[in-house]
Amino acid sequence: MSLPGNRTRVLCKFFAHGACLKGEHCEFSHDWKDPANNVCTFYQKGACAYGTRCRYDHVKVPQRQASASSSTYPYQYTLPESITSSSSPSSAIILPGVITELSATSRPYTSQTKSPWAEGSGQNDLIPDVITQSRTTNPADIAICSFAAAGNCPRGETCPHIHGDLCPTCRKQCLHPFRPDEREEHKIGCEKKHKHLEALKHSQEIECSVCLERVLSKATPAERKFGLLSECDHPFCISCIRNWRSSSPTSGMDVNSALRSCPICRKLSYFVIPSVIWYATKDEKQEIVDSYKARLRSIDCRHFDFGNGTCPFGTSCFYKHAYRDGRLEEVVLRHLGAEDGQTVIAKDIRLSDFLNRMRIR
Amino acid sequence: MVDFSRVQKELQECNRDINVSGISVNPKSDNLTNLIGTIPGPTGTPYEGGTFKIDIDLPDGYPFEPPKMKFATKVWHPNISSQSGAICLDILKDQWSPALTLKTALLSIQALLSAPEPDDPQDAVVAQQYLKDYQTFASTARYWTESFAKTSSLGVEEKVQKLVEMGFPEALVRSTLEVVGGDENMALEKLCSG
Numbered sequence: 001m002s003l004p005g006n007r008t009r010v011l012c013k014f015f016a017h018g019a020c021l022k023g024e025h026c027e028f029s030h031d032w033k034d035p036a037n038n039v040c041t042f043y044q045k046g047a048c049a050y051g052t053r054c055r056y057d058h059v060k061v062p063q064r065q066a067s068a069s070s071s072t073y074p075y076q077y078t079l080p081e082s083i084t085s086s087s088s089p090s091s092a093i094i095l096p097g098v099i100t101e102l103s104a105t106s107r108p109y110t111s112q113t114k115s116p117w118a119e120g121s122g123q124n125d126l127i128p129d130v131i132t133q134s135r136t137t138n139p140a141d142i143a144i145c146s147f148a149a150a151g152n153c154p155r156g157e158t159c160p161h162i163h164g165d166l167c168p169t170c171r172k173q174c175l176h177p178f179r180p181d182e183r184e185e186h187k188i189g190c191e192k193k194h195k196h197l198e199a200l201k202h203s204q205e206i207e208c209s210v211c212l213e214r215v216l217s218k219a220t221p222a223e224r225k226f227g228l229l230s231e232c233d234h235p236f237c238i239s240c241i242r243n244w245r246s247s248s249p250t251s252g253m254d255v256n257s258a259l260r261s262c263p264i265c266r267k268l269s270y271f272v273i274p275s276v277i278w279y280a281t282k283d284e285k286q287e288i289v290d291s292y293k294a295r296l297r298s299i300d301c302r303h304f305d306f307g308n309g310t311c312p313f314g315t316s317c318f319y320k321h322a323y324r325d326g327r328l329e330e331v332v333l334r335h336l337g338a339e340d341g342q343t344v345i346a347k348d349i350r351l352s353d354f355l356n357r358m359r360i361r
Numbered sequence: 362m363v364d365f366s367r368v369q370k371e372l373q374e375c376n377r378d379i380n381v382s383g384i385s386v387n388p389k390s391d392n393l394t395n396l397i398g399t400i401p402g403p404t405g406t407p408y409e410g411g412t413f414k415i416d417i418d419l420p421d422g423y424p425f426e427p428p429k430m431k432f433a434t435k436v437w438h439p440n441i442s443s444q445s446g447a448i449c450l451d452i453l454k455d456q457w458s459p460a461l462t463l464k465t466a467l468l469s470i471q472a473l474l475s476a477p478e479p480d481d482p483q484d485a486v487v488a489q490q491y492l493k494d495y496q497t498f499a500s501t502a503r504y505w506t507e508s509f510a511k512t513s514s515l516g517v518e519e520k521v522q523k524l525v526e527m528g529f530p531e532a533l534v535r536s537t538l539e540v541v542g543g544d545e546n547m548a549l550e551k552l553c554s555g
Contacts, residue, residue, distance in 0.1 A: 209459075210424060210459040211364060212367050212370045212374075213367075240459065244425055244459050247422065247425045247426075258455060263459045264460045266458070
């Protein structure tokens with residue numbers, strides 16, 4: 001069992017299910033003798049909606065011990081209510097036998113983990129001790145009741161776990177009374193989610209003026225998006241407005257006054273912003289536009305091609321203009337005095353421009 | 362491809378308030394690319410009292426391309442060809458927008474009937490007359506309305522009666538008359554052939 005090196009010897013989940021694509025290069029163990037990491041990550045964060053029905057182990061894993069992984073067990077299990085006081089690692093209650101009993105199905109080879117003392121003393125005697133111990137430790141280390149956090153705790157008042165405070169937005173008892181950072185994080189995230197859902201609900205009703213269908217009820221998921229016009233507030237689905245703007249102009253049709261203008265109010269807009277939700281206020285629209293532009297600014301421009309090409313949009317391009325070494329394109333504007341005395345910004349001047357104008361006599 | 366689900370929606374929408382607008386759009390045959398629209402002549406104009414039929418052809422690109430519309434009923438109007446029924450209207454050409462519908466286009470045509478634009482004519486003869494001798498223009502337009510836009514709507518019951526007496530089922534007679542635009546001889550020909 002003892003393997004050389006400090007590698008984490010946790011059984012690979014993919015290997016356990018029959019196939020791991022990484023094969024020999026997998027960072028996890030492909031040896032059935034090694035234990036599987038069957039710890040519920042949600043439980044570690046404080047709340048698992050599945051409660052006792054969760055197929056992963058609801059045990060608390062002390063961070064520090066989890067990293068020291070040269071032993072057979074990469075981490076030491078303690079019971080949920082038992083809290084290892086951070087200053088003295090010796091007080092950690094290691095119950096290999098108990099854990100084996102709890103999750104025997106998840107680990108096929110466990111013969112060596114059954115320690116005789118655990119069997120002899122009997123786990124039932126141990127648990128009350130653990131619980132009494134927890135009363136004296138820092139309440140911030142205790143996870144809140146996951147049933148209450150998910151919406152309803154069947155044990156109600158008699159529940160041995162602490163119930164979180166009610167979140168004003170989601171109306172669930174998921175605010176940990178002793179972890180202020182986590183509370184704030186949840187509140188902010190929850191409010192944001194709530195706002196998004198409200199906006200989404202409101203957006204369900206909005207129809208595209210071209211296909212006359214509800215945008216968010218269209219057939220394919222790719223079509224269920226709005227195409228916002230920068231200059232006016234008329235709703236279209238992204239496919240309709242893009243279709244219209246990219247359709248070839250018929251004879252006599254002016255691109256700016258017909259295709260690039262809003263089909264309803266004919267106000268000229270230079271770009272379309274895709275969005276899953278429809279905004280209610282100007283600020284919300286601005287937010288959508290800004291996040292869209294920020295997203296594009298992180299993508300390298302295909303035309304600029306790290307300085308190898310030229311982008312027809314120049315400085316007004318929404319995409320990133322950066323060289324291979326990460327340097328951004330420097331914008332140098334050349335000011336020229338025009339004939340009427342005004343200053344104009346010169347575009348690229350090529351020698352061919354002059355040569356074309358020359359007449360050979 | 363024509364967006365048929367949109368056309369279907371448009372037809373429903375248009376026929377819902379038919380009593381208010383007087384404008385209707387109906388499919389000419391089974392496929393939805395050939396339609397026939399009807400608009401009442403606007404009151405206070407020489408076209409008052411007439412019912413005008415308009416042939417509508419939907420191009421493949423509809424609604425991103427304008428529908429092709431022309432008058433099936435003969436009309437005396439500076440912007441409508443007295444021979445072919447072709448309509449000179451910007452929204453049916455370069456000013457088309459996909460947010461316009463068949464109904465709004467027909468409404469625009471109705472508005473065109475009440476406000477002719479003789480400076481941008483489709484039919485030069487009519488436009489000349491409109492500018493030089495409005496009285497004659499108005500009486501000609503009224504006469505054309507009387508003789509082409511009314512008979513088909515007024516005498517419809519008589520024609521149905523006549524054709525039914527010949528031994529054709531009434532529903533078929535009505536639909537055939539609708540398709541040929543109310544012409545009883547053409548309807549008879551169609552009934553006999555098909």
